[in-house]
Amino acid sequence: MVGPASIAIIAGVAVIIFGPKKLPELGRAMGSTLREFKSATKGLTDEDFESTKQKTVETNSANEVKAVEKIEETK
Template sequence: MIGPTSAVLIGLVAILIFGPKKLPELGKAAGKTLREFKNATAGLADDDEKDKEKDQKKDSSL
């Protein structure tokens, strides 16, 4: 877990490396990437549930 001091230090280093004008763009891009990843993994979980339901129906019909 990152403490408050570590978070501030990471923020300062990020400002030094990327500059204050670039940080909002990087944050937006990171958020968009995480959102897309979350949606993709949710789709995979839904597919797994559908496959399990198909297998259960198949086993019950035998």
């Protein structure tokens, strides 16, 4: 588990390694990277949803056509 003491130690080491002037730049870079990753992941999820939705519509349409054909055969 990461507790407050661990976070403080990690922050202290980061300040020592990168320096206080470089940390805001690193934070911005990390934030933009996470934002881009999130939008790319959302795009993939949306594409999968649309693909599944389209297949469902096609399957339902085919099933309706078959049902109508069976009804017409019985007449």
